[in-house]
Amino acid sequence: MALSTTRRGSSYLFLIPAFLLYSVFVIYPLFTGLSYSVFTWKGTLRDTFAGFANYAALLTESFLDQLLPALGHNFLLFAGTMLVQNTLGLAFALALSRARRGKRLLQTMFALPYLVNPLVIGYLWTLLLSPTFGPVNALLSGAGMDGLAMPWLGDPATALPTVIVIMTWQWVGFPMLLFSAALGGIPQEYAEAARTDGAGSSQVFWRITLPLLRPAMGTITILSFIGSMNTFALVYALGGSNGAPAGATDVLGLLFYRAAFASGDVNAMGTSSSLAVLMFTFIFGSTLLLQRVLRRKA
Amino acid sequence: MKTLWIKLLLWGYAVFSMAPLLVMLLSSFRPTADIFDDPLGLPTGPDLGNYAKAWTEASFSTYVVNSLIVVVSAVLLGAAVSLLAAYPLGRRRFAGRGLFAAYFISGMTLPAHLGVLPLFYLLESLGLIDSLLGLILVYAAGSIPFNVFVLTAFFRQLPYELDEAASLDGAGPLATFWHVMLPLVRPAIATVIVFQFVPLWNDFFYPLVLMRDESKLTLPVGLTHFFGEFQNDWGTLFAGLVMTTIPLVVLFVLATRQIVAGLTAGMNR
Amino acid sequence: MRLAPLAAVVLLSVAACAPSSTSSSALSPSQSQDKVTLSVWGWGPEENFDKMFAAYEKLNPGIDVDARSFTTATEYDTILATGLAGDSGPDLAWLRAGPKLQPLVEAGRLLPLEAADIPGLKDYDEGVLRSAKGDKDGKVYGVPFAVQTLQVIYNKKIFADHGISPPRTWADMIAAAEKLKAKEIIPFAFGGKDDWMLPIVAGVFGTANWGGDAFLDEVRAKTKKFTDPAFVEGIDQLNKLRPYFPDDMTGVSYTDAQILFSSGKAAMFPGGLWELNFFTENAEGIELGVFTPPAPKGGQGLMPGFTDGSYGVSAKTKYKAEALKFAAWLASKDYGQLYTDTLRVFSAVPGVTPTDPLLKEVSTTFDQQGATYFMNEFAYGNPSSQTVFSKALQEMLLGRITAQQAAERLDQSVATWL
Numbered sequence: 001m002a003l004s005t006t007r008r009g010s011s012y013l014f015l016i017p018a019f020l021l022y023s024v025f026v027i028y029p030l031f032t033g034l035s036y037s038v039f040t041w042k043g044t045l046r047d048t049f050a051g052f053a054n055y056a057a058l059l060t061e062s063f064l065d066q067l068l069p070a071l072g073h074n075f076l077l078f079a080g081t082m083l084v085q086n087t088l089g090l091a092f093a094l095a096l097s098r099a100r101r102g103k104r105l106l107q108t109m110f111a112l113p114y115l116v117n118p119l120v121i122g123y124l125w126t127l128l129l130s131p132t133f134g135p136v137n138a139l140l141s142g143a144g145m146d147g148l149a150m151p152w153l154g155d156p157a158t159a160l161p162t163v164i165v166i167m168t169w170q171w172v173g174f175p176m177l178l179f180s181a182a183l184g185g186i187p188q189e190y191a192e193a194a195r196t197d198g199a200g201s202s203q204v205f206w207r208i209t210l211p212l213l214r215p216a217m218g219t220i221t222i223l224s225f226i227g228s229m230n231t232f233a234l235v236y237a238l239g240g241s242n243g244a245p246a247g248a249t250d251v252l253g254l255l256f257y258r259a260a261f262a263s264g265d266v267n268a269m270g271t272s273s274s275l276a277v278l279m280f281t282f283i284f285g286s287t288l289l290l291q292r293v294l295r296r297k298a
Numbered sequence: 299m300k301t302l303w304i305k306l307l308l309w310g311y312a313v314f315s316m317a318p319l320l321v322m323l324l325s326s327f328r329p330t331a332d333i334f335d336d337p338l339g340l341p342t343g344p345d346l347g348n349y350a351k352a353w354t355e356a357s358f359s360t361y362v363v364n365s366l367i368v369v370v371s372a373v374l375l376g377a378a379v380s381l382l383a384a385y386p387l388g389r390r391r392f393a394g395r396g397l398f399a400a401y402f403i404s405g406m407t408l409p410a411h412l413g414v415l416p417l418f419y420l421l422e423s424l425g426l427i428d429s430l431l432g433l434i435l436v437y438a439a440g441s442i443p444f445n446v447f448v449l450t451a452f453f454r455q456l457p458y459e460l461d462e463a464a465s466l467d468g469a470g471p472l473a474t475f476w477h478v479m480l481p482l483v484r485p486a487i488a489t490v491i492v493f494q495f496v497p498l499w500n501d502f503f504y505p506l507v508l509m510r511d512e513s514k515l516t517l518p519v520g521l522t523h524f525f526g527e528f529q530n531d532w533g534t535l536f537a538g539l540v541m542t543t544i545p546l547v548v549l550f551v552l553a554t555r556q557i558v559a560g561l562t563a564g565m566n567r
Numbered sequence: 568m569r570l571a572p573l574a575a576v577v578l579l580s581v582a583a584c585a586p587s588s589t590s591s592s593a594l595s596p597s598q599s600q601d602k603v604t605l606s607v608w609g610w611g612p613e614e615n616f617d618k619m620f621a622a623y624e625k626l627n628p629g630i631d632v633d634a635r636s637f638t639t640a641t642e643y644d645t646i647l648a649t650g651l652a653g654d655s656g657p658d659l660a661w662l663r664a665g666p667k668l669q670p671l672v673e674a675g676r677l678l679p680l681e682a683a684d685i686p687g688l689k690d691y692d693e694g695v696l697r698s699a700k701g702d703k704d705g706k707v708y709g710v711p712f713a714v715q716t717l718q719v720i721y722n723k724k725i726f727a728d729h730g731i732s733p734p735r736t737w738a739d740m741i742a743a744a745e746k747l748k749a750k751e752i753i754p755f756a757f758g759g760k761d762d763w764m765l766p767i768v769a770g771v772f773g774t775a776n777w778g779g780d781a782f783l784d785e786v787r788a789k790t791k792k793f794t795d796p797a798f799v800e801g802i803d804q805l806n807k808l809r810p811y812f813p814d815d816m817t818g819v820s821y822t823d824a825q826i827l828f829s830s831g832k833a834a835m836f837p838g839g840l841w842e843l844n845f846f847t848e849n850a851e852g853i854e855l856g857v858f859t860p861p862a863p864k865g866g867q868g869l870m871p872g873f874t875d876g877s878y879g880v881s882a883k884t885k886y887k888a889e890a891l892k893f894a895a896w897l898a899s900k901d902y903g904q905l906y907t908d909t910l911r912v913f914s915a916v917p918g919v920t921p922t923d924p925l926l927k928e929v930s931t932t933f934d935q936q937g938a939t940y941f942m943n944e945f946a947y948g949n950p951s952s953q954t955v956f957s958k959a960l961q962e963m964l965l966g967r968i969t970a971q972q973a974a975e976r977l978d979q980s981v982a983t984w985l
Contacts, residue, residue: 010471011386015398018383018442021375025439026405029413029420043670044415044652062950062983092311095304107554108547109312112319114493115546117500117539119521123532123822124318126760127337130823131815132832135338151818154760156965169315174493177554178448181485185455219451223444226406242954244762245817246962256409258954261644264666265949266673269415276412283407288400334829334849411645418649427655506637506646510655522638523613530822530845 037274041267054267054274063275070243070250073160077251078228080164081171086220088168089175090213094205096176097183107180111173122237125166129153153238156248163249167234171227175220182216183209218294225290229283232257252279326536333532348537356520356538357512365516368430369498372437373491379438380445381487385475387446388453389461399450405443414507421508428510436504441494452486453479488556496546517542603889604631607878608650609661610643611636611910619905623896630889651676651881658884659893662709664698664874666946671879672701672708678880679706684891687898690917694780694939698874709877710898711915712906716840716872716933717771717940723854725752725834733858740860744811747834754811756833758819764838765805765960766942766953770871771837772808773801775862779869779938786945789985793978794971802960803970804863817965829853840929844911857929859936870933871940874915945977948984955980 037054040047057063092110096103116124128134129152137149152162186209194204232253235243241262243250256279259265260272325333326348327341352358386392387399417436418427426432456479464474502518509515521538524531609616616634624632635657637643644667650656651671662668662677671677679701682689688696688707699709726732729747734740744754757768777797785791813819813827825842827833829850836842837860846855859870878897884890896902903916911923913930921927946953959973968976 011390011392011395014382014386014471014475018379018402018446019398021379021435021439022402022405022442024420025417025436026413026442027401029417030405030408032416033408033412033414043672043674043676044648045674062955062980066950088311092308095308099308104551104554106308106312108551109315111550111554112547113315115496115543115550116319116322117518117521117542119500119518120322120535120539121318124321126820126822127321128318129818130820131818132813132823132827133337151760151815154815154818156967169318177489177492181452181489182455184485215451215455219448223447226403230407230409232409240761240763242762242958244760244958244961246965246967247958253409257411258951259949260411262954263949263951264669264947265951266670268670268949271949273412276409280404280408284404287403287407331829331849331851334826335851336830337826414645415649415652418653422653422655427653502638503642503645506642507649512635523636 033273034277034280035273036269037277039270041269043266044269050270054270055278057271058274058278066247066250066255067252069247070252070255073243073249073251074229074231076160077164077167077231078225080161081167081224081228082221084164085168085172086175086217086224089172089220090179092172092176093179093183094209097180107173107176110176113170114173116170118233118237121166121170121234125238126153129162154245156245159239159245159248163235163238166238167231170234178216178220179213182213186212218291221294222287222291226283226287229279229286322536323540325533326540328533330531330533348533349541351534352521352524352538352541355534356517356523357515358517358520358538358541360513361515361517361520364430364514365499365518368433368437368516369495372434372498373441373495375434376438376441376445376494377487377491380442380449380490381480381483382475383442384446384449384453385479386471388450389456389479390471399446402443402446405440406447410440418507427508428514430514433504433508433516436508437498437501441498445490445494448490449483449486452483456482484556488553492550492553495549499542499546602629602631603886604633605659605886605890605893606633606635606657607659607661608635608637608647608657610638615909618909619902622901622905623893626896627892630893632893647671648676651883654883656881656883658886658890659878659880661712662699662877662879664711664876665943666951668699668708668877668879669702673703676882677708678882678884678887678891679704679708680710680880680891680894685710685895685898687895687916691898691915692917695874695915695917698943699877699879709879710894711874711877712897713875713910714872714913714915714933715875716870716913716929716937717767717838718840718857718859718870718929718932719755719771720828720836720838720842720846721856721858722828722831722834723856725831726856733856734861736861736865737863741811744808748811753813753827753833754835755808756824756828756836757812757816758821758824759812759817759961759964760819760823761821762957762961764821764824765957765964767839767940768837769802769805769960770940770942772804772860773798774871774938774941775860775866775868776801776804776864777941779871783939783941783944786981787985793981794974799970799974800863802963802973805960805964806970809964817961825849840912840926843925847911855925857925857932859932867936869938870929870936871938872933873940873943875912877915945981948980950980952977952980952984 036046038050038052040050040053096107099106129136131137131151131154136152140146141149150158152158190208190212191204194208199207230253231251235249235251235254236257239245239249241254241258243254256272256275259275260268265271321338324341327345328339329345329347332339332342383402387395421427421432421436424432426435460478461474464478469477500518502516502522505516505519521535521542524535524538607616607620613634613636616636620632620634624630637646644663647660648671651660652674662671680688688710691711695711695714696707699711700707721733725747729750731743731746734743747754757764759765777795782791782795782797786793809816813824813833824836825845828836829846831853843855846853859868861868878894880890880894898916900916900919903914903919906912906916907914907919907921907926908923911926913921913926921930942953942956956973956977959968959976962968963970963973
């Protein structure tokens with residue numbers, strides 16, 4: 001490898017500020033939180049050492065009944081993010097890289113939903129999709145597609161796909177900007193050289209552009225994976241803490257939230273922390289694995 | 299023909315993208331009672347009552363300074379330390395590089411609410427409850443995992459010859475970082491800043507947990523005044539939201555200019 | 568050093584905010600010289616607190632009451648839990664009723680309130696006081712402030728226009744709903760999307776079926792179960808009333824339902840008394856009435872109610888005597904009257920009569936037909952039985968399970984902790 005190997009020690013100097021700040025204010029609180037899982041709690045007061053009792057409580061029927069569907073929904077969200085949001089993001093980045101006029105305006109408009117405060121996203125979208133006065137259903141029936149006018153967020157069959165659409169609406173600017181930045185880093189001579197060799201534009205895309213975008217795709221895939229596994233704010237805004245309707249939008253983040261805050265359980269701290277340990281082991285482990293797989297391919 | 303279709307799709311998506319924001323903007327000019335009469339109606343006139351109410355009752359004038367201080371410092375601090383860390387992680391070989399990279403990712407894979415109680419005790423023992431500095435440190439530290447991950451990836455993508463050329467010129471690692479690398483990752487810095495600024499600017503949870511003195515609260519806390527359990531004052535809330543979102547739009551437009559500038563720089567290479 | 572320029576930037580950005588962090592302790596409100604400042608945390612509009620507490624400040628010139636209001640939902644619980652755990656928390660705070668109070672009690676964050684300090688407590692109804700007690704030690708930890716009732720709110724003009732009067736029998740109610748539906752007015756504004764509303768509405772229409780407190784006592788004593796036919800029949804009323812709810816009701820949110828009522832598209836709104844305030848402010852020109860659904864098998868219905876919350880005193884307060892004295896005032900009729908008149912909600916203080924005519928009417932009904940709202944009494948466990956049952960009711964309305972199955976889920980969940 002051609003990476004610089006001179007003055008190795010200075011690498012650590014570069015790392016120190018971030019390492020300290022992050023260790024004290026992120027890792028220390030979070031791992032202290034994880035350590036809570038082996039204690040019994042009385043509210044915010046640590047009581048006795050509990051061993052694995054909190055974990056055992058998680059393996060009861062009432063939790064497992066929620067845990068597995070929630071995990072499944074997390075994976076569906078990840079698939080949706082990859083197929084819809086990131087594909088669109090790439091498409092927009094490509095289309096806009098060629099656009100002459102309106103580029104900045106479109107870019108801004110696509111990314112603007114990300115700026116909306118989560119306080120109102122739930123309100124805005126339930127309103128727009130409301131079966132009683134929402135314009136979406138009115139437009140659909142107006143266009144003669146009465147069959148499509150349905151309670152999008154109220155039907156377990158359509159709720160999760162609807163969440164994916166809204167998630168795309170909110171986040172598409174992120175892959176778009178990252179891909180745009182990566183596209184900007186590809187020297188134009190590559191494509192020009194290919195064209196003079198007689199390659200068509202689709203060939204240029206598949207043979208030249210896409211392989212060069214691989215690192216960016218890897219980054220976006222990992223971030224999408226972590227984002228989908230840890231998702232909370234949007235599903236909470238759209239379906240409440242129980243993942244309505246009927247748990248169709250329930251995810252791990254909501255499960256943790258309910259275990260920690262939405263019960264009158266005096267030991268909620270112990271129960272929720274052990275759930276967090278399980279989540280962490282799974283999400284962090286899968287992330288490292290996924291990263292390794294992506295690196296090997298690239 | 300094909301380009302026309304693409305244009306049509308792009309502008310069609312723009313409509314989809316903007317529609318909810320338009321509802322928000324229009325609603326901000328309507329009294330809550332009107333909204334509850336016809337939620338998607340148009341404002342009857344240019345009524346700025348909601349704005350006046352939001353400005354005074356949410357104490358916007360007090361909170362805006364706090365929000366600016368906290369969010370700008372936190373984003374800059376977070377980006378600065380992350381840049382420093384991402385450079386060796388992306389471009390240099392040293393023992394434990396993989397471990398460091400994994401360590402920085404791990405913070406993203408945990409529910410943030412998990413650490414609230416320990417964080418509270420920590421800040422209390424440091425005397426940082428009720429201090430803007432405490433909030434800045436928490437926010438800046440929280441942005442590190444995402445920043446480091448994205449920036450590392452960008453550093454890795456830069457052509458290898460750059461380091462070689464720089465070290466042949468006799469530049470040390472810091473000089474290489476400052477004069478060679480930094481200008482090239484500008485679009486990435488802009489991206490990271492935008493994507494960290496927004497959630498921090500909108501956050502109301504940490505200020506509520508970590509601040510006691512009302513004169514130290516931030517903008518989103520003011521907004522929650524209109525958002526009680528059974529007391530939703532939507533009209534005013536929307537006005538407040540429009541006001542808090544405007545600085546974000548300005549920031550975003552400036553940042554995309556940076557990104558676009560970075561892109562053109564890339565093309566000229 | 569070459570690091571200098573960057574380090575300088577970092578330090579500057581940090582230093583810019585340093586002055587404000589050092590001045591905080593000097594200006595802390597609870598440390599100003601002569602006056603004692605009691606800080607109070609709660610939820611709801613802050614101006615209401617200021618209005619009410621001004622009366623106390625006038626009576627006690629040495630006391631300054633500083634109220635802080637937070638958003639509700641779960642943020643409040645977290646903020647309060649951390650606040651009371653640290654040294655900079657409030658002296659007094661609004662506490663949730665029942666299950667959510669227990670973690671604070673068990674952690675020893677609250678002072679038990681004795682009748683010697685708070686004389687008013689002994690006059691409280693036992694049912695009201697129970698929600699402010701520690702489950703284990705049976706001590707009182709809060710002065711209850713509000714009682715909420717659940718009923719049907721109706722639009723008087725729509726009723727008058729269609730010659731409908733508040734129903735005396737279940738059949739009357741169905742007939743009225745039919746009449747409205749024929750005129751394309753939605754009878755009941757009720758949505759099934761936000762599942763927290765479902766047990767509330769089940770309580771409005773079903774309590775008469777299972778018969779209120781006697782049934783709940785038997786469940787608690789384990790002589791009856793939630794799978795009892797009377798309870799199943801009660802929640803099945805939601806299925807039977809389905810034709811009179813909005814179309815696609817499972818996609819209709821709580822806010823949608825409020826809009827349907829406030830815009831006059833729906834005639835009735837089953838829900839809590841707190842809606843009165845909201846509709847008075849936001850449903851302009853709509854005259855409101857209330858009624859309790861009659862019992863399906865004939866006779867008067869039951870009006871479920873619950874204690875909403877209480878004022879607790881922090882175990883860490885620096886001004887214990889002052890805080891207890893203030894709490895004693897909060898248990899007085901003076902405060903109760905102030906509360907009900909300011910917030911337009913029932914005060915939990917015994918013997919307070921609301922001035923508002925509509926509230927007065929509800930108060931009379933509640934005295935005669937009041938019952939305990941079932942869900943709040945059975946919201947324990949993790950996952951909480953409330954969570955489990957809300958979801959089960961939603962599945963019932965989606966047609967995925969029967970009322971019997973929904974009741975079984977509640978029964979199983981309750982069995983994990985009862």
